[in-house]
Amino acid sequence: MLSKKTKYAINALVYLARHADEQPIPVSRIAEERKIPLKFLESIFSELKNARIVKSKKGKYGGYSLNGGTDDIDLAQVVRLFDGAIALLPCATHDYYEPCEECLDETACGIRKVALEIRNATVASLKEATLANILAREQNLTR
Amino acid sequence: MLSKKTKYAINALVYLARHADEQPIPVSRIAEERKIPLKFLESIFSELKNARIVKSKKGKYGGYSLNGGTDDIDLAQVVRLFDGAIALLPCATHDYYEPCEECLDETACGIRKVALEIRNATVASLKEATLANILAREQNLTR
DNA sequence: ATAATACCTACCAAATAGGTAGGATTAAAA
DNA sequence: TTTTAATCCTACCTATTTGGTAGGTATTAT
Numbered sequence: 001m002l003s004k005k006t007k008y009a010i011n012a013l014v015y016l017a018r019h020a021d022e023q024p025i026p027v028s029r030i031a032e033e034r035k036i037p038l039k040f041l042e043s044i045f046s047e048l049k050n051a052r053i054v055k056s057k058k059g060k061y062g063g064y065s066l067n068g069g070t071d072d073i074d075l076a077q078v079v080r081l082f083d084g085a086i087a088l089l090p091c092a093t094h095d096y097y098e099p100c101e102e103c104l105d106e107t108a109c110g111i112r113k114v115a116l117e118i119r120n121a122t123v124a125s126l127k128e129a130t131l132a133n134i135l136a137r138e139q140n141l142t143r
Numbered sequence: 144m145l146s147k148k149t150k151y152a153i154n155a156l157v158y159l160a161r162h163a164d165e166q167p168i169p170v171s172r173i174a175e176e177r178k179i180p181l182k183f184l185e186s187i188f189s190e191l192k193n194a195r196i197v198k199s200k201k202g203k204y205g206g207y208s209l210n211g212g213t214d215d216i217d218l219a220q221v222v223r224l225f226d227g228a229i230a231l232l233p234c235a236t237h238d239y240y241e242p243c244e245e246c247l248d249e250t251a252c253g254i255r256k257v258a259l260e261i262r263n264a265t266v267a268s269l270k271e272a273t274l275a276n277i278l279a280r281e282q283n284l285t286r
Numbered sequence: 287a288t289a290a291t292a293c294c295t296a297c298c299a300a301a302t303a304g305g306t307a308g309g310a311t312t313a314a315a316a
Numbered sequence: 317t318t319t320t321a322a323t324c325c326t327a328c329c330t331a332t333t334t335g336g337t338a339g340g341t342a343t344t345a346t
Contacts, residue, residue, distance in 0.1 A: 002231045004304065010254055011245075026322060035245050040305055046324070059313025060321045075257065088145045102154075102178050110277035111153055114218065114268060121264045125257060134253035147335065169291060183336055189293070202344025203290045 006082040008036045009044050010075065016054070017070045017131035024056070024063030044082075051081050070135065076126035086126065087119035149225040151179045152187050153218065159197065160213045160274035167199070167206030187225075194224050213278065219269035229269065230262035 012030050019025060027045055031038040045064055048054045055067040090098035091106060092115035103109055155173050162168060170188055174181040188207055191197045198210040233241035235258035246252055
């Protein structure tokens with residue numbers, strides 16, 4: 001399960017993508033419209049900015065905007081940023097790799113093979129899910 | 144990421160599957176061989192028994208054995224038992240379903256569609272991963 | 287009887303999740 | 317130049333979950 005933080009982040013980014021014309025948008029507006037606790041969302045945007053997924057404009061009439069096009073931001077980036085590794089097992093991740101303690105031969109481990117299979121499929125789906133792709137899915141009700 | 148509890152459970156079940164001929168097997172033996180804390184593993188087996196995934200024999204020379212064939216037990220059952228829902232979002236699960244608070248039209252939600260896609264693929268992989276299948280993957284090094 | 291096992295109840299410490307509080311800094315507008 | 321509205325920063329907080337431990341009771345083969 002995704003954490004609330006990740007869910008909030010995704011919702012906020014989709015909101016930014018949907019209002020790409022009127023940016024920058026203040027956090028307060030997103031917090032209100034999407035019913036997300038303001039201070040919590042502020043800290044989320046702080047992390048999104050550090051990760052260069054959004055950029056900010058300070059002061060009055062400031063706010064956040066997407067850093068890059070809606071095609072450049074996908075859910076794999078966001079999930080990794082807030083929830084860490086995507087795989088079910090540390091031995092099946094690329095970025096957060098750790099071997100299992102009692103694994104004699106990792107390349108022969110059946111459990112790991114399942115985990116790798118699932119990880120590959122999940123990452124592929126999450127990478128395909130760019131903000132543009134999510135918006136397109138919402139238009140296209142025939143699914 | 145799977146919890147340690149789930150990982151321990153999977154490892155213990157694979158151990159039982161691998162030694163299907165010499166059952167029942169005491170928890171102490173699995174704990175020792177797989178380096179799992181004994182008391183913790185005991186509580187895991189208690190849950191596995193409640194879920195009728197294993198069966199027990201009390202007293203001296205007792206222990207646990209698989210309840211059913213190695214084809215009947217798959218990772219979806221085990222993961223659901225210990226970690227709960229498999230999907231990334233509550234609105235994309237069958238058993239643990241909950242709507243999103245701010246979702247106006249769930250059937251049109253792009254994020255949910257991604258989550259459903261991933262869930263379906265993940266559940267399919269986990270169901271395919273029976274204990275028999277895992278053992279087969281370990282034999283078959285050519286993957 | 288004894289040894290070895292499952293089973294049961296209670297407790298516990300550390301980490302994580304999900305926030306809140308209070309302000310300092312910046313920049314546009316009046 | 318003051319006001320307003322925004323980001324940014326530091327610190328704190330509480331509840332839940334995770335990953336165990338402790339200490340025993342009941343059961344069964346030898």
